[in-house]
Amino acid sequence: MKKIVTLILVFVLALSVFGCTQPAGQPEATPTPPPAAPSTPSAPPDISQTPGEGEYKQYPDFKVAALLSGVITDNGWSANMYNAVMNLADKYGVTADYVESVTVSDMEEYLRGFAGDGYGLVIAHGSQFIDVVNAVAGDYPDTLFAISFAATDVSQHDNVACIAPVNQGILEGIAAGALTKTNKVAMLGSEENPSISGDINVFESGVRLVNADAEVITGYIGSATDADKGKEMAMTLISSGVDVITHQANAAGLGVLQAAEEAGILAVGINTDQYSVAPDAVVTSVLRNFPAIYEALLPDIAEGKLTGGLYRFGIKEQGCVFSDWHGWDAKLPAEIKLIQDTVQGIIDGTIAEP
Template sequence: MKKKIFAVMMSLVLVFSLALTGCGSKEESSDQPAETSADSMKVGFIYVGPIGDGGWSYAHNEARLYLENELGVSTIYKESVPEGPEVEKIMRDMIDQGAKVIFATSFGYMDYVEKISKEYPDVKFLHCSGYKDGENMSNYFGRMYEPRYLSGVVAGMKTQTNKIGYVAAFEIPEVIRGINAFTLGVKSVNPEASVAVRWTHTWYDPVSEKAAAESLLDEGSDVIAQHQDTAGPQQAAQEKGAFSIGYNTDMKEMAPQAYLTAPVWNWGPYYVKQVKAAMDGTWKSENYWGGMEDEVVQLAPMTELVPSEAVQKVTELEGKIKDGSLKVFAGPIKDNEGNVVVKEGEVLTDEQLLSMDWLVEGVEGSIKK
């Protein structure tokens, strides 16, 4: 009797084991587990400005739409979110709505993203333009200083007064690096030119940005560049009969009589790559800083207002940047107080670029410390 009972029990165990094995085989053979399918993947985006700004937030939002189209995932977004504690609530709300990946797209969100990422280890957080990371938190940015340099070449060959204005947001390494790269581009083709900087202490304020550009124009600048999110400086240049270098997106339509070109962002392919990795289980935290060779940063098409010799020069230099033979921050480089900050034969490291707190020779302005 015991043998029969034992035999029956063994039979039941065998049947149960086979059933489990069958279930396991079915799960393993699935190309895409249900929890990571496109239908169940929701991605959140947080913007510091309105998506209609025509600049920074607009570029990120265009990439969000590209992501939806490429992968078929659903997305949610919140625009005009201040760089403060409010962003914590926004992230929690997105997670409550089912977001499994969140892109926070402004520097001032960094500490808050780090805090929330530790509270939600199963959610992937990607922070733009910062430097902190964690097991489920990446930071990402692009080497915008590369097309900035090229846009400086355009400005240097276009100016007639040898005075170029630059409307800048905040005295942080990202902005300072851009001013310096632009000025190095200007000086490489026009040693007599200088770049005057006006700080607005805002990312998105059309009125103050335009006013800053107007003051630079009144002082003799005939080309205006910017590290701002609106087209205010472009419009000021057009109204004064001057020329302009945009930023973030192709701003030709905003000031067609003034616009020359712009360093622009192309976030879409990066967003697709990161979300796809999250879906298939291969996502890993990283510090990403792509350049022109990745096409995450580009120089927008130059308009007919750009001299033909400038177009030829930029085309030549762009190829050198992409193949690595031209390094924007290769010495010798002096700061605007006359000190040698990069010696002959040296090239700034990424760490030095990311902590830049000085202005190159040729910049008229200062940094509050």
């Protein structure tokens, strides 16, 4: 039985090959053709500025539900959205619920249940839920359904918002390219889907911003939950000379980080600060900034001002950011400065965001 918690304050190696080329594109297909989508995304709010202490407007009658594909203890994708929901409850006084381990086949029941109970915001946390959200949303016009992560406007209704903190893979690439000494870096994804493949595909672009010569290897574990497989595949890559590794693999990625620590190489975490998983390896983590994004959007959502469509937050808009360096900036000052200067260049426009 899935766990629902109410917060009043809020190898058989599964992949066929490792590749230096981009993985194949995703299958198309929605049950019915969507209406014409806007050619440009809605302007995202500025998430770098937040109200001061005591300045948050309270919405005690507003209810939020986050439907998670994983568990809140994954120290990654689902934990990140759990933190975002807790933040909304803490800052705005909303009632916030979450459900763990929701499958595509279960999603419709939960969407209808929460929308039917008067929830103003229901978050489907994963691109695998796009079709079912569009199938349900038209029946509940008073609820805003948010899909995270959807990097293109896949909404078929005015009450479906695509929330997209994009280019996490570029930041992972910048870090890996700056930190490597052997000029051989790698990223492992979980399974091929739009959320994962999008970042796998741009990883090399990030590396090239700081390192023209590094060999870039990518591959898929074939699971989002099997940390042992992630560790085994990472060890294979490390034995080939990779000295910086990162992942897009949810809980399976924890095995990647553990392999890095055991082998004495460097690693980059994702989604939440994963330093504690492997403190001798994880230099930093690239966070999808969902807590700040939903914090910025919540007032307009609660007041019925936010319409559907695409809300895209690139590096320039700080949709993805680096975590704390945990002392690595003192150990590797030149490398960390290169990373920071490159990101600042993207933010101020002197470096083009790939």
